[in-house]
Amino acid sequence: MRDGRPTGLIPFERDPAPSPIGLDLMADRLSPARITRPHISRAYLQKRQGSIRGAEPFVPVDWDTALDLVAEEITAVRAEFGNGAIFGGSYGWSSAGRFHHAQSQVHRFLNCAGGYVRSVQNYSFAAGDVVVPHVVGTTRGLVTGHTPWTLLAGSTELMVMFGGIPLRNTQVNAGGVGRHAAPEGLLECRRAGASFVNISPIRDDAAEELGAEWLALRPNTDVALMLGIAEVLIAEGRYDSDFLDRYTVGFERFKAYVTGAEDGVRKDPEWAAAITQIPAARIRALALEMSQKRTFIAMNWALQRAQYGEQPYWMAITLAAMLGGIGQPGGGFGFGYGSAGGIGNVPGPIKWPSLPQGTNPVRAFIPVARIADMLLNPGGTVEYDGQALTYPDIRLIYWAGGNPFHHHQDLNRLRRAWQRPRTVVVQESWWTATARHADIVLPATTFFERNDLACSSRDNFVSASHKLFDAPGEALDDYEILGRLSARLGFEDAFTEGRSEGDWLRWLYRIIEEGAAAIGQPLPPFDEFWASGYAELTPTVASEAYLERFRTDPVANRLGTPSGLIEIGSEAVRSFGYDDCPGRPNWRPPLEWLGAPLAAQYPLHLMSNQPARRLHSQWDHARYSRESKPGGREPVRMHPDDAAARGIAQGDVVRVFNGRGSLLASADLSDALRPQVVQMATGAWFDPSDPQEIGGLERHGNPNVLTPDIGTSRLAQGPSPNSCLVQIEKFVGPVPPVRAFEPPQVVSISEREGRAR
Structure with missing residues (x-):
């Protein structure tokens, strides 16, 4: 503050890794893109039929x-x-x-x-939101209840990260987060001796400081890789049969599928290598290493954002059950550690x-x-x-x-x-x-x-937003x-x-006060809290591993599944009769992946990830987001070999296209992607070059003009944007300007025209 006026934002002193996203938003609060008056479409006022929403002044x-x-x-x-x-x-x-x-x-x-x-x-983990309760009876381990970083550090010997743990995603969290713990949590695991494997088409989905081994598989083939690992565990007798017998149902049917007894196809490392392009010897070695060490399977939410996106969740749980570490510090599985900021924090002691x-x-x-x-x-x-x-x-x-x-x-x-x-x-x-x-x-x-x-449910702070x-x-x-x-x-x-705004805030705070008092942690009165800016509660429950109580006593702490156990095979899902999501984990090739016939026409697999400089598309107009856009356009990362084959150099304006649409982007060459994979952040404000034409060129770089609008399967009907093939070419001709951050055309009409409604 200066002379009683706010001049800037500074990081919260209690936060070990504050995000820079919000620090200069204040300067862009009054950009030309701001709406300051009510507006009505002219066509709507005039009751004109046939006009196109999105094109009218x-x-x-x-x-x-x-x-x-x-x-x-x-x-x-x-x-x-x-x-x-x-x-x-x-x-x-x-x-x-x-x-x-x-x-x-x-x-x-x-x-x-x-x-x-x-x-x-939601678009983040819709497939998991449906399938995980069928397997473990709850969304804990997906949304809340994760094994905290404090129990992973010192106990986990090997962390296998499907989709990596990209720290760009851990900046943000629903409801906010006062302590960004993921960067330090990962480093603590590293200091305590854990090794890391990053299974992703993108190398920097894991922080460089972790020294992670990079297994650059084809996108959408994680389930095939996990099946290859499972086959080794079965063939070598390295799976925990005691855990499977006591805590799970349906393993024998899954085993028949993996060994080929069900369909004649053994899902061994050679089979998996042909799909994933990870060498069979490395798959076999990884399986043996996972069976010999206390292994934690971390899976990014984003793996569900693909056709058959239910399967990576189901397969990760099954693989963790085969290893037998579920419910132990440092073992088992967890979803979303690289997807939201509060995951891995010790949860607050009361419900907000x-x-x-x-x-x-x-x-x-x-x-x-x-x-x-x-x-x-x-x-x-x-x-x-x-x-x-x-x-x-x-x-x-x-x-x-x-x-x-x-x-x-x-x-x-x-x-x-x-x-x-x-x-x-x-x-x-x-x-x-x-x-x-x-x-x-x-x-x-x-x-x-x-x-x-x-x-936030993943945080101990309640903050005053002034x-x-x-x-x-x-x-x-x-x-x-x-x-x-x-x-x-x-x-x-x-x-x-x-109630006024102030009345509602005091009403909500009173509920927090009552909850805190009930656990012996009195909070200051509202006015004192409001002046100080925040209050912090101390967790009252000792940290525990996810499903630790279930492991201790599966009868007293039965799960919410029909059997009360982990359902590697689900009779409920099987009864639905879905060929695209049978009652146990399986591999099905998506319609769009690098092994599909369509790859002959569109030979690049597009991964559309969360951005590093904004939350989804929010405040895309702000300087911090715009600074990441060379020439004002969202960059598309591509391997130098793929760029050279197309005559594309760093910074060139390129056209990315498939049968659904086309967009312009700025080429960003990087060997941090495997060849034939390209990457774009989501969130660039949609900017069609001709608003009157549906399906024309998008000039700002919104990848969702390219992604397919199909459900993950009949079970969850989640989004499938990461099953997406494209082609890229250097753009030739005058480059149209980006207009995304300019207001639309604003016109006036006569009183008579306004009365047309």
Whole structure:
């Protein structure tokens, strides 16, 4: 602070590895991409048919005009089609706060309005979210409950990292994180004598300081590699039969598959080598080493982001069970250590509160990655986790928080689907592609412009998120916007409960105080906490390995599976009759991988990872993110040999393309990738060169114009972006400028034209 005004952000002194992402965001709070007034699409105001969302100019309006129109449309859709025609879109972005959490706010509002069609899962680990409970009865070990770094260091002798543990991902965490422990946790394991194996097409998915061996397998072939390891353990008698007998069911059926007794194909290292291109001798040696050392299998969430993405989870659990280390310090498995910042932290001792969302009377839902399918196929069906779901006929999308034109796959297909609803309402702070594809845009504040509480299930801190600035222009908090709408719709008291922002923060903090007092850790009064900035709780439960209690007594601590045991074979999944996800782990080649016939036409495998300089697409317009874009375009990393074969040099503008779309990127040559693999970060704001054309060239470098919009399998229907083949060529001709961070065209219309609605 200087003269009572904020001038910059500094790292939290208690954080051993603070992320630099947020430190200069303050300077970009008022960029040209900021939305400061309500806007309505001109075509929507004029009721023009055939216009393309995302291509029309916008008309600025006052708040009363915008909110009256939204309220009228919600009322009309409810009356004519029912609440099952409203989709409540939100991915939970825009704030780490417990109160100003866009997803909670809009879902609470829509529940007060009579309900909405919702989505389940997330794009990060949707396949795991469904399959892991079938195998171990819970999502612990996937979302929470991981073996902490303190128990891995000194106990783990060998850490085998499928997908690596990329530290770029550990900067961020849902709800925020006060202590970034992953870098130090990994180094502590190294200092204590652990060795590391990085199984990934990308070398720097493991930090250089770990000295990890790099096994650069073909993308999407991790399951084949694990099967080859399992075959060695079986053939050499190196698996823990006592553990399998006492703690698991279904191993014999899996064993028949691995040995070839079931299908005549033995899944030995030679079989696995042909698929993965890891030498058979190295696969055999790794299997023996894993059986001789206390081995921890760490798997990145991202492995599920591919066709048949359920299988890496199931196979990793099975392999860990064969090694027998589950439930022991330093052994077993864990998912997501390289996927979010708080994983591996000792969890806080109490459950943090959140804004109550109420009850949704509408029972219809979709898997999160099936939104385009839903919009394109009203009345159609989709199989999901043993159910047959019917897609609703959506007439109104209400979106607050998140950016589907970043995180969804095959964005040209999504654009076509997005044209079908009659109304799209978006609350946003920036002119993202989602805001540009709205009919009504309501400007929302950022976390700099409101007060909140931040705390995470993977952290011991509760932090005061202080308002530093007044909102620019006419921007309002999500809560204020939805409160004004609820007044128009007749349920303001139910939505607000008569509480202001400050009242809600004190209400939430009171719950935290009560929880802390119950475990003998009194917290300071709210005003004292608010002035100090944070409070810290001490864990009250001793650190324990994941599934340690189950290992100690599998009867008293039975799992939530039908058998109460680890289900290497699941009769429940088997009963669904899914050929793409049978009742035990298996290998199926995806439609797009380097061994597919399509690779003759598109010979490069695209990996689209999380970015190092932003969270998903949030604040992509900020300087720290833009500094990573040579010439203003997202880079595509490619092996020098692949570049040389195409006449491409460092920094060249290239066209990356396949049958779904094409984009421009800046070539970044690196031998940190295996040949035939290219890598792009997600999150570049979608920027079609001609908004009137669906399917034209994207000029900023959003890889999701290329990724397939198919489900992982009929079990989970998760996203499959990392099963993606492309070709790259040097771009020839005038290079179109990037316009992603410029506001759309804004026009005025006459009063008569405005009354056309």
